[in-house]
Amino acid sequence: MSEKLRAVFHACVPRPIASAIRNLRQTLHLYKDSVLQAHRYNRNYSRVASTELTQLETRIMFLSHQIEKGLSHGDFRYGFGRKVFLALPAMLKSLELADSNYEENTVFQESMSALHEYMERHIRAGKDISWQKSLFTKEQWNHIKSANPSRGGSIVIRRSTKANNSLLPYAQLNEHRHSVREFSDEPVDINLIKQAIDMAMRTPSVCNRQPTRVHLILNPEIITKALAIQGGVGGYAEPPALILITSDLRSFITSYERNEGFTDGGLFGMSLLLSLESLGLASCPLNTMFTAKADKDTRKLLNLPDNEVPVMYIEVGNFLEETRTCASVRYTGNQITTVIK
Ligand SMILES: Cc1cc2nc3c(=O)[nH]c(=O)nc-3n(C[C@H](O)[C@H](O)[C@H](O)COP(=O)(O)O)c2cc1C
Structure with missing residues (x-):
């Protein structure tokens, strides 16, 4: 809409009607953009028969x-x-x-x-x-x-190497963090987890709106049920603590911000993983790539409000004296970087 038209619109149309029209336009944008996004995803994701x-x-x-x-x-x-x-x-x-x-x-x-x-x-x-x-x-x-x-293949992680984590320079802390899926039986210090969450609050977010929410699950029965729905760590014993990171959709103001909660929540997740590591706690992020049914079941189990969307889980516990984990070798930065001049 041009500036002139906009001025005429504001002068002639009563405020509640103008606002209803604006809302309707946003809703139409939301659905149209979501469909376009779905088309792009559908054109590009990897399928069994892909040869690219x-x-x-x-x-x-x-x-x-x-x-x-x-x-x-x-x-x-x-x-x-x-x-x-x-x-x-x-x-x-x-x-x-x-x-x-x-x-x-x-x-x-x-x-x-x-x-x-x-x-x-x-x-x-x-x-x-x-x-x-x-x-x-x-x-x-x-x-x-x-x-x-x-x-x-696999690599060995030793608890003894984690004792001075809080003193490590960032590059070393980052290099030595690995996802660990097996934890010691001893109870985890909740205050340490809370300290890590406080540290992760320094994570940046869009306009500092801080849409991320944290659900700290300590009940073993609920952890078992939540991970059974999640399905990505079958065969492992449950961790003593499970965190669900969500994003509060009430923090957003336009249709095109619809994915921002996942960006902000993802950044928070990485901060939290490193904070936990620096405090000597073992962790593993887990996806919340839910089907509609898994989403519904999780919402019911954890009593999640409608305005929150799951971003990721993080398992937390104490390190075993010795455990193995995936090597998960990385590409180099050069392999994923395109320089635009
Ligand atoms: C968002 C996200 C979801 C993940 N989901 C799972 C999962 O469901 N099950 C699992 O065993 N590991 C999961 N992982 C852990 C990855 O396998 C692991 O981060 C990756 O292999 C890199 O290894 P590293 O974390 O040890 O560096 C997830 C990681 C991320 C970041």
């Missing part, structure tokens, strides 16, 4: 991460990952076709490294992995056999 390189890397990373999680289990289950083994060889074959330099591909190397550790640990324990081997081509198996073990 990044989409393939996504799926291979997803599957290799399952292997890394299995390798990290305190209660190691030989022969785990049958579904992953059924899917991974064909995807690796597609990657070989999509990337002429696939041997140097970060995701390929991580996958080979995780499979290498799988192979070594089974062979060392005298377990038969001829079925797994039969699924790969001879060339793929050779890659697995000769993979560099430091490019993926």
Whole structure:
């Protein structure tokens, strides 16, 4: 609307009607923009049959991460990952076709490294992995056999290395934080968690509106039920504490701010992870990528108000003396950076 038209509009239309029209326009924008967003998502997300390189890397990373999680289990289950083994060889074959330099591909190397550790640990324990081997081509198996073990698989985390975390410079604290999915049995100090939440309050947010809300769950029964709905840490014992980060939609003022709560809540989540780490507590972020049913069930279980949307969970507990976790090797900054001059 031009300035002139806007002035005429304000002069002629009574305030309540003008406001109703404005609200209607916002609502229409919200639905239209959400549909456009859905179309873009639908055009681009990775599907089983995708052959485009990044989409393939996504799926291979997803599957290799399952292997890394299995390798990290305190209660190691030989022969785990049958579904992953059924899917991974064909995807690796597609990657070989999509990337002429696939041997140097970060995701390929991580996958080979995780499979290498799988192979070594089974062979060392005298377990038969001829079925797994039969699924790969001879060339793929050779890659697995000769993979560099430091490019993926599992790593060991020791509690003793966390004692001076509060004194570490940022770069070291950040480098040594890892998601830990197994915790010691001892109760967690709630005051430390509250201190970490206070530290995370320094997280920036849009116009300093601070839309993030924190639900600290300490009831073991509710934790079990919440994680059963979440579904991303099956097979692990429950943590002593579970945090749900949400965003309060009442903090937003236009239709096009609809995703901002996830940005602000995500930033808060990272601050909280590092704050917990600096206070010597172990943690693991968990997704809240809920279906409509999981969202409904979670809302009911945790008594979440309609105005809040889940952003992520964070499991919290004390470190075990020694535990394993996924190596989760990263791309380099250069690999993800486009410089615009
Ligand atoms: C938003 C988010 C959701 C995640 N969801 C899960 C999950 O559902 N289950 C899980 O085991 N790990 C989950 N993770 C942990 C990731 O696997 C982990 O952060 C990643 O592999 C990088 O490893 P690091 O945290 O040890 O550096 C999640 C991480 C983030 C940031």
